[in-house]
Amino acid sequence: MSQPLLTTHDLRIGYPTKSVAGPLNLSLQPGQLVGLLGPNGAGKSTLMRTLSGLQAALSGEIHLNGQVLASLAPTDLARKLSLVLTERVESGHLRVRELVALGRTPYTNWLGSLTAEDQRKVDWALELTGTTAFADRRISQLSDGERQKVMLARALAQDTDLILLDEPTAHLDLPSRVELMRLLHELARQTGKAILLSTHELDLALQAADQLWLMGTNGRFAQGVPEDLVLNGAFERAFTATGFVFDRLTGTFQLYPSPTGPAVQLTGEAGSLFWTRRALWREGYRTEPGAALSVEVQSDRWLIDGAVAVTSIQALLEELSKRLKGR
Numbered sequence: 001m002s003q004p005l006l007t008t009h010d011l012r013i014g015y016p017t018k019s020v021a022g023p024l025n026l027s028l029q030p031g032q033l034v035g036l037l038g039p040n041g042a043g044k045s046t047l048m049r050t051l052s053g054l055q056a057a058l059s060g061e062i063h064l065n066g067q068v069l070a071s072l073a074p075t076d077l078a079r080k081l082s083l084v085l086t087e088r089v090e091s092g093h094l095r096v097r098e099l100v101a102l103g104r105t106p107y108t109n110w111l112g113s114l115t116a117e118d119q120r121k122v123d124w125a126l127e128l129t130g131t132t133a134f135a136d137r138r139i140s141q142l143s144d145g146e147r148q149k150v151m152l153a154r155a156l157a158q159d160t161d162l163i164l165l166d167e168p169t170a171h172l173d174l175p176s177r178v179e180l181m182r183l184l185h186e187l188a189r190q191t192g193k194a195i196l197l198s199t200h201e202l203d204l205a206l207q208a209a210d211q212l213w214l215m216g217t218n219g220r221f222a223q224g225v226p227e228d229l230v231l232n233g234a235f236e237r238a239f240t241a242t243g244f245v246f247d248r249l250t251g252t253f254q255l256y257p258s259p260t261g262p263a264v265q266l267t268g269e270a271g272s273l274f275w276t277r278r279a280l281w282r283e284g285y286r287t288e289p290g291a292a293l294s295v296e297v298q299s300d301r302w303l304i305d306g307a308v309a310v311t312s313i314q315a316l317l318e319e320l321s322k323r324l325k326g327r
């Protein structure tokens, strides 16, 4: 494994009146997408602000490319690390290319004039984020998803080894969230940059991130490959206080974790089985092997007690309800 880009050493984060988490001994590798997850108030923003130098650590050290972060001058820091915050951009009157070019500020002279190399980096950043087509539009004329990609382009134009994004998917619809996560994953791979993003998108982060940093309540912390954290229970523990039950089999949180209604034996084809189980649980049915009432999921139908076939989950629920009333 290559040298870590960022490490923390017994880092404690928080406020003069309140310690939020620590001691944290973290490490971030180049070329990796890392998802920072945790319930509301766990300390994700506090950690992001501390790692980006916006907020002082309570104690401990952060090393970036082997240098102590707190000792770096602002311009040096801006050449090593870029930060994309959730807040809407104030500069709506700027055109996309102008905003992305602001990413070159740490490299330009006091007049802010761009060299050919700066222009090349801006073009590269627009290209990588798929924003070249609206480079001449004003920021105020973009959708939230487009604007978020432009903010990412600005961070790329800044050409730092580390990019931190605080809830980049916050205002986006599902397709845009999926697209942005996929883009971030590809960018980490293609550019060798380390990307750390805080998010509430548990499902997407589980799929896209190379590593997860899990912040639980009470300062609990775990890091590792997402699947390891699911299998060793750390993922569930980070969210236990939320009152939801995490289903390791499906990687989802259960809204109806322990139904107490009539038992159904459920067998059959995997894909439809998942959705059938979900509908049965919502209606309060328990799914148990050997139950008197049986449902077999076949490719295009559901067979009840080996005899009656229905062709939709709605019809299945109606039929089950009828049968139970008749018992």
Ligand SMILES: Nc1ncnc2c1ncn2[C@@H]1O[C@H](COP(=O)(O)OP(=O)(O)OP(=O)(O)O)[C@@H](O)[C@H]1O
Pocket: 015, 017, 018, 020, 038, 039, 040, 041, 042, 043, 044, 045, 046, 047
């Ligand atoms: N300026 C502050 N002074 C004191 N405590 C603060 C301050 N800002 C945040 N906190 C507290 O620090 C803890 C962590 O907050 P933080 O905003 O980092 O959590 P978060 O995980 O980002 O939450 P969310 O998911 O809701 O954005 C919370 O208990 C919060 O109340």
